[in-house]
Amino acid sequence: MEFFVFVCAALMILLGAVGVIVRKHPVHAALSLVLTLFGVAVLFVAQEAHFLAAVQVIVYAGAIVVLFLFVIMLLGVDRVENLRTEPLTAQRPLAIITCLGLVGVLVAAIVNGNGVLNERGEGINLPDLQNGPDANTVQLAESIFSRYVVAFEVTSVLLVIAVVGTVLLTRKAKSSAK
């Protein structure tokens, strides 16, 4: 059962990922991204991380990609892009190098961690897991708001800074154009 779910979800993720790159139309690419995000949500559910799955769907599929689509539609860039022109000349070779580097790092990490992760949960120090329907939420809340509270708050400050910065930049551009 778990294997079957994994194969289905993995196929969804890979199909979506390939779709994001291959589809020429930005809207189709964004929809492929939704497929990938759903696949990840299914994998979360299969690992009993129900809360993460819900958040994945609500935040990523429900808000972020909707905003992507919103921008694509609002700015009217929903046309097929010409892939021949390149704004940055060195970007293709650089992309290939970065890609290979990333693949190398991932493979190294998997090979390195192979011995640790062969059995489910063996070799890792898991905290005392709670049972019951709300175990997920309780566990997450306890770690976010006690152990990792500083990182959590710093991340939220970072997000606020990003929002304020965006507003400021767009205002600057408009007033200088006048």
Added chain:
Amino acid sequence: MIALDPLLVDNLLWVPLIIVLVKVLVVFVVGLLATMLMVWFERKAIAGMQNRIGPNKTGPFGILQTLADGIKLFFKEDLFPSRADRFVFALAPFLSFVPAFLAFAIIPLGGDFRNGSSGEVTLFGQVTRIQLADPPIGVLFALAISSIAVYGIMLAGWSSGSKYPLLGSVRASAQMVSYEAALGLSLACVLLLAGTLSTSGIVAAQSTITEWHFISTGIVPFIIFLIAATAELNRPPFDLVEAEQELVGGFNTEYSSIRFALFYLAEFMNTVTMSALIVTLFFGGPQPIAIGDFVFDIPLLPNALEGTFWLLAKILVFLYMYIWFRATLPRLRYDQLMDLGWKLLIPASLGWFMLLAAQRLARQNGWNIVLVTGASIAVLVICYLLMQAAFAKSARDRSTQGTMF
């Protein structure tokens, strides 16, 4: 991962499988019937309010009018606009219709929750719930589903390849995404008091009228939830999505035949689901109305079945309320809609949530509750004044420098 239902915990057998299949079928059929009756009820009630007769030819009191309309729509010609994106155009109605039905799966439709009962019933020797699924994420599932429903409307407008549907869908997605925040925050207040995400758990925590928490969730979060839910449903007075005077027919202008019917069905199904969700979150779902030890019990009915009747009665109140809204309130202007959502509902629900959280913390740690509440209110007042100062500044800037965006 399959702990959605107490039935599915052990090895799968034929009896549980059939019970689950029957439940799926019943929820689907009840959903369709409820939608059909809701359309009739709305037309009849609005006709009454406007001094008309409304549908009265098909069946008794015109109750079969929706069925006749549905059959007519099935046999109409299915048009594809020449500039449409064919795949997305065909997909969009289903993206709208399927979530509408999925959300209904988590509503407890009956069962005995009295005196701390868990609401589980025994059918053919199997313990189950009168509810299609009871996932651990509970109401978050409804939020996730409602955020998926945005895609249906958004893609429908875009894929039509025409101006007015696109404008309608851009409006719709902006509206739904902004009101989802207020919806989620007011829902969080209920979750904070219930201490669980599961819908059956929330219902079980609301046995008597005093446990409905009128002061902490019954006024501010409930009203915010009701307004945000109406906006989320795109129902009047928030139906800017299909503002006929401005946008022809809105996002579904280019749709005809059964594809149009699917959008229509989804809209009414969502109304029913949202009413059921309001009842579940704020008014005890299938629990009978009870004041202290006194319970309004329907005699001769088993408690589990009685729950279904109570749920229906409570849902009907809210369905009537939505119809009443539609007949009474004029449509908002677009900037009023956004102002209401961002400047009033989201800050208010966030502030109330902080207040409830502070009280909860005070109760847990044994602090002086009056002092904590007073301090929280002082902080909220300061936040409110700061916000007003920011609004005043931006209004001043706008009048001196013109709009920036």
